[in-house]
Amino acid sequence: MYPRIWLITGTSSGFGSELVKEVISRGDKVIATARNVERISHMKDIGAATLQLDVTASQEVLNRKAEEAISIYGKIDIVVNNAGYTQFGIFEENSHDQWFTQFNTNVFGALNTTRAFLPHMRSNKAGVVVFIGSMVAWDGLPALGAYCASKAAIHYAAESLSKEVEPIGIKTLLVEPGAFRTELLNQAPSSRSISKLEDYRTISEAVAKNFDDFNGNQPGDTVKGVQRIVDVVKGENEASGKPWPALLPLGSDAVSTIRNKCEQTLRDLEVWEAFAKSTDI
Numbered sequence: 337m338y339p340r341i342w343l344i345t346g347t348s349s350g351f352g353s354e355l356v357k358e359v360i361s362r363g364d365k366v367i368a369t370a371r372n373v374e375r376i377s378h379m380k381d382i383g384a385a386t387l388q389l390d391v392t393a394s395q396e397v398l399n400r401k402a403e404e405a406i407s408i409y410g411k412i413d414i415v416v417n418n419a420g421y422t423q424f425g426i427f428e429e430n431s432h433d434q435w436f437t438q439f440n441t442n443v444f445g446a447l448n449t450t451r452a453f454l455p456h457m458r459s460n461k462a463g464v465v466v467f468i469g470s471m472v473a474w475d476g477l478p479a480l481g482a483y484c485a486s487k488a489a490i491h492y493a494a495e496s497l498s499k500e501v502e503p504i505g506i507k508t509l510l511v512e513p514g515a516f517r518t519e520l521l522n523q524a525p526s527s528r529s530i531s532k533l534e535d536y537r538t539i540s541e542a543v544a545k546n547f548d549d550f551n552g553n554q555p556g557d558t559v560k561g562v563q564r565i566v567d568v569v570k571g572e573n574e575a576s577g578k579p580w581p582a583l584l585p586l587g588s589d590a591v592s593t594i595r596n597k598c599e600q601t602l603r604d605l606e607v608w609e610a611f612a613k614s615t616d617i
């Protein structure tokens with residue numbers, strides 16, 4: 337049964353990179369993956385196996401990658417869908433291709449990777465699928481619509497999946513972090529393009545400036561973040577004895593975003609409840 341075998345996507349930096357180190361230090365084995373496997377070759381020095389994996393590859397390729405990954409240690413216990421990036425831009429100016437590419441990585445990449453490992457987990461009647469979502473699933477932000485929508489899509493896909501696979505013995509863990517100091521906002525400033533349309537210029541400039549100022553000052557400690565994820569998956573430390581969480585917010589900003597949204601939704605329901613119910617036959 338032990339050690340357990342983890343496969344993690346997008347381990348060249350940030351959460352993925354720290355998670356590899358944490359899992360190994362806690363006695364489990366890891367297959368670290370990245371689209372450019374040379375960027376993670378140093379992880380072999382700490383005992384990780386490495387595998388090239390671009391989550392936007394076709395289902396056929398991902399299925400073959402899953403077979404290759406399973407053959408390394410003979411099984412996979414935990415898949416962490418971590419790979420992702422942030423698309424900036426005003427809704428009207430972001431193209432279909434920009435939205436599609438954002439969803440192709442953050443949503444379809446995670447879902448297709450999961451689909452590739454589910455037959456193995458079903459045959460074992462065990463396994464954990466971790467999705468790294470975001471607190472932005474709860475709060476659509478201006479000039480960040482594609483990213484927020486992608487994280488909201490993962491939230492509900494994970495929730496639906498959990499109801500299908502839990503009876504089989506497979507668990508899902510939806511992690512929704514607040515802002516953590518990773519490489520996520522380290523994109524070229526040109527990727528935070530200012531709106532060419534006068535009507536959106538002020539909000540677009542404000543968001544770009546906020547992100548530039550925020551980058552490097554995010555409140556979340558990535559090492560502590562991955563420790564909490566491993567605590568929950570392994571049922572250790574503060575997570576020991578607690579029930580499996582339907583969702584795991586990480587960071588005080590994530591907790592307050594989710595709480596504020598719930599409270600606002602309840603207030604809105606109170607105002608509109610009778611009106612909303614008035615359509616019943």
Ligand SMILES: NC(=O)c1ccc[n+]([C@@H]2O[C@H](COP(=O)([O-])OP(=O)(O)OC[C@H]3O[C@@H](n4cnc5c(N)ncnc54)[C@H](OP(=O)(O)O)[C@@H]3O)[C@@H](O)[C@H]2O)c1
Nearest residue numbers: 346348349350351390391418419420470515516518519520
């Ligand atoms: N940091 C935060 O504040 C925060 C908050 C909430 C959620 N998250 C989520 O946490 C996850 C990890 O992000 P991070 O913050 O650790 O940022 P990061 O340091 O930029 O790491 C993102 C990782 O995803 C990889 N990646 C991107 N596209 C990929 C693809 N098509 N196939 C495989 N790997 C790919 C990147 O690889 P390359 O090096 O090849 O680009 C990189 O290793 C993301 O899903 C992100 O949305 C982050």
